[in-house]
Amino acid sequence: MKFIDIAKIHVKAGDGGNGCVSFRREKYVPRGGPDGGNGGDGGDIIIEGDEGKSTLLDVTFKSIYKAKRGEHGRGKDQHGKKGDDVIIKVPVGTVIKDFETGEIIADITEHKQRVVVAKGGKGGRGNMMFVSPTHRAPMYAEEGKPGEEKVLLLELKLIADVGIIGYPNAGKSTFISVVSAAKPKIADYPFTTITPNLGVVKGSYGESFVLADMPGLIEGAHAGVGLGTQFLRHIERTKILLxxxxxxxxxxxxxxxxxxIRKELEKYSKDLAKKKEIVVATKVDSKNEDDLLQFREYVKNLGKDDIYYEISSITKDGVKDLLLRIEQELKNINETG
Structure with a gap:
């Protein structure tokens, strides 16, 4: 299935119902006494987080969402019913933006979290609401107010603890298939991963964490080359980068x-570039010895040798130690906030 992570939708909340001009028939009361009820409020457009959804595919099937208007007021003091709300369910991790201004309206981070993105119009008051000692038989009522109307941009950002980044065919998919129950597509050619894969890893101390296998980044990713910005967006929410x-x-x-890759991260976002990183040399079972030796020295000179690991997902060499380090780093981050 194609991964849908951006959706543009048009939302229109319901208009308020009109107030009613009505009079009851009562002897000695001017015009029988006003009894026109209020109009009902229009329905709201609500966006709700749903942890059972993983893409915005369902939302894209329908580009316009309209809520029902409130019922008009009626005679005999009968108020109109509020219009039905429209609830749009989206995956947890969806950011809601105003398409015209780019302003962030809300960030859906929890299951069942609800946000009213378009408020229904207020119902108009009926003539019974305008009665006063000096005005006993008002001949007018209010019209309902129009509901809010907006064009929204929904952006899904995966919420995972650890984001695995690197060039295409760097061994990301193989690693996640070894350490979790995820079954990503794996082959010996670039771009076998065209959508982010999630895998849950059970830690040594009983705590689980989520890995996100990000599609391969390439030079120019920050400018959209190779769908780079689409995937960099998902990496932003991770706590650690592998x-x-x-x-x-x-x-x-x-x-x-x-x-x-480091330059691409910096060009896309300074905050992303500062995120905690663990450097991992992969496929050491078939390594280029000279190149690996030079890289070890390079990492040491950067002062990153304490966060450097060498692994083989095929032979499992180094994998356990790497997982323990990930678990410890997540524990530290969670404790410090």
Whole structure:
């Protein structure tokens, strides 16, 4: 299934019902006495978080959402019923923006979280509401107010603890398939991952954490090359970045590939570039020895040797130690907030 992470929708809340001009028949009371009821409020447009949804695909099937208007007031003091609300369910992690201004209206971060994105119009008052000692038989009522109307942009950002980044075919999908129950597509050619995959890993101390296998980034990703901005958006919410560099690749050095990805992160977002990173050399079972030695020295010179790991997802070498480190880093982050 194609991964849908952006949707543009038009929402129109219900108009308020009109107030009623009506008089009851009563002897010695001017015009029988006013008894026109109020109009009902229009229905709201509500967006609700649903942890059972993982894409915005359902939302894109219908681009216009309209709530019902409130019922008009009636005679005999009968007020109109409020219009039915329209509830749009979206995945947790959806950001709601005003399409025209780009302003963020809300951020759906929890299951069942609700946000009113378009408020229904207020119902008009009936003539019974305008009675006063000096005005006993009002011949007018209010019309209902129009409901709010907006064009919204919905953006889904995956919520995962750990985002695995790196060049295409760096071993991300193989790793996540080994350490979790996720079954991503795996092959020996670039861009086998075209949608983010999520995998849940049970930690050594009973706490689970979520890995997000992000599609391969390439040079120019910050400007949208290779759908780069689409995938960088998902990485923003992770707590830790696992930066995978293939140690068996021979066409370009590990140092060059590492630096290119780091530059893409910095160009896209300074905050993203500052996120906690663990550097991982992958496929060491078939490594290019000279290139790996140079990369080890490079990482040491950067002062990142304490967050550097070498693994093989095929032989499982180094995988357990890496998972323990991830778990410890998440624990530290959660404790410090």
């Amino acid at each position: 930066h995978f560099i293939d140690s068996s690749f021979n066409e370009e050095s590990m140092i060059t590939r590492y630096e290119k």
